[in-house]
Structure formats: structure tokens, C-alpha cells
Amino acid sequence: MIAPPAAGIEAMQAEVARLCTLAPVIPVIVVEDLSQAVPMAQALVAGGLPVLEVTLRSAVALDAIALMAKVPGAVVGAGTVVRPDQIAAVRAAGARFMVSPGAYPELVTAALDSGIPFLPGAATPSEMMALLSRGIRHQKLFPATVVGGLDMLKALASPLSAIRFCPTGGVTAETAPTFLSLPNVLCVGGSWVTPKPAIQAGDWATVERLAREAAALRKSSVQGS
Numbered sequence: 001m002i003a004p005p006a007a008g009i010e011a012m013q014a015e016v017a018r019l020c021t022l023a024p025v026i027p028v029i030v031v032e033d034l035s036q037a038v039p040m041a042q043a044l045v046a047g048g049l050p051v052l053e054v055t056l057r058s059a060v061a062l063d064a065i066a067l068m069a070k071v072p073g074a075v076v077g078a079g080t081v082v083r084p085d086q087i088a089a090v091r092a093a094g095a096r097f098m099v100s101p102g103a104y105p106e107l108v109t110a111a112l113d114s115g116i117p118f119l120p121g122a123a124t125p126s127e128m129m130a131l132l133s134r135g136i137r138h139q140k141l142f143p144a145t146v147v148g149g150l151d152m153l154k155a156l157a158s159p160l161s162a163i164r165f166c167p168t169g170g171v172t173a174e175t176a177p178t179f180l181s182l183p184n185v186l187c188v189g190g191s192w193v194t195p196k197p198a199i200q201a202g203d204w205a206t207v208e209r210l211a212r213e214a215a216a217l218r219k220s221s222v223q224g225s
């Protein structure tokens with residue numbers, strides 16, 4: 001059975017659209033060592049990327065979100081939200097948004113009920129239409145380059161013209177500009193801004209430089225909301 005769009009969905013969609021257009025790139029971050037959290041967030045914000053997706057893929061992820069959320073200018077969200085029972089912890093950590101690699105009805109219901117802006121992943125037209133039926137017009141295309149990348153986004157533009165995407169998964173500094181040039185792309189997500197060797201070396205200057213280069217990529221077409 002298809003649930004109707006939740007109350008408050010429009011406000012949530014507007015906030016997701018706002019977050020997705022604060023900068024062209026949302027860094028997808030894995031924090032392995034809590035001491036890296038604050039300097040990493042500071043470097044990314046200094047480089048011009050305020051919206052940070054911290055994946056729940058490490059043991060310290062929730063603590064990292066809590067620390068990074070206090071960095072001036074940072075808007076920190078939780079990535080890899082795959083179960084409804086993670087949402088309370090994500091809220092307690094101070095996450096301002098949630099991202100998932102995919103979606104299923106129980107997760108969508110819990111996310112919408114939470115009121116926390118939610119950017120769910122989809123990989124097929126059917127999954128996208130299921131999200132759209134819940135009022136979710138802003139979606140993460142994941143894993144973007146595996147499921148069709150640029151060609152897929154172009155193919156979706158007419159039949160699913162209501163949807164705006166944040167392609168993530170396999171997007172690079174080199175390919176991001178082309179993704180961003182598509183009218184149904186709001187922003188892109190990617191881990192290239194926080195390369196593991198730089199993080200492990202505490203090379204925050206490199207992270208800041210990569211963030212600055214990413215922030216300089218501009219949407220070349222009109223953004224939907």
C-alpha cells in the first residue's frame with residue numbers, strides 16, 4: 001500500500017533543496033579517528049563546503065557528528081542511515097539532515113516522521129517513483145556512475161521531471177562539472193574531497209584546497225527546488 005505524502009513534507013523538501021544548493025558538492029566523509037573530526041570540518045568549511053555528510057560507517061561517527069556540528073559554519077548530517085532505529089541517535093548527535101544509500105517504506109516513514117530533512121537514495125525509476133509518491137522530490141542517485149551516471153540522469157529528465165538529484169558514488173573532481181551541468185542535478189556528493197592519505201596525515205591544507213576547488217564548481221543551469 002502506498003502511504004500518502006506526510007504532513008510537513010513540503011517544508012522538508014524545501015530544506016533539502018536549500019542544503020543541496022549551499023554548495024555544489026557535499027563531501028561524503030568517513031571519520032575513523034575522532035581527533036580528525038574538528039580539523040576536517042574546519043578545513044572543509046574554510047574551503048567553501050559547509051554541508052557535510054558524515055557516514056555512520058565508523059565506530060566514532062555519531063561522536064564525530066556531534067563535534068563537527070559545533071564548528072562554525074558547518075551544517076552536518078548523517079550518511080549511511082539504513083535503519084529506522086538509527087534515527088534517534090542521529091538526532092541526539094545533532095545531525096541537521098540524513099542521507100541513505102537506498103530506501104524502503106519503513107525507513108522512509110521513520111525519516112519523514114522524524115522531521116529531519118532526508119535525502120534518500122534511489123537507483124531505478126521504480127524506486128524514484130516510490131519516493132516521489134511520498135512527496136520526496138530530492139533524491140540521491142546511488143551508486144551514480146554504476147547505475148548509469150550522466151546517461152541515466154539525462155534519460156530520467158523527461159519522464160521523471162519532478163525529481164532533482166544528488167548523484168553520489170563514483171563522482172570525481174573531473175566528472176563533477178558535467179554532472180552539475182545537468183538541469184536535474186542539484187549538487188553532487190563524493191569522497192574525493194577527503195582523501196584517506198590526507199586525512200591520515202592530518203594534511204588539512206590539502207583538504208581545504210580540494211574543498212575550495214570543489215566549491216568553485218558552479219551549477220551552469222537553473223536549479224529546481
Ligand SMILES: O=C(O)C(=O)C[C@H](O)[C@H](O)COP(=O)(O)O
Pocket residue numbers: 028055057079080081099100101142168169170171189190191192
Ligand atoms: O555511505 C553511504 O551512505 C553511501 O551512500 C556511500 C557514499 O555515498 C559513497 O561511498 C561515496 O562515493 P564515492 O565518492 O565514490 O566514494
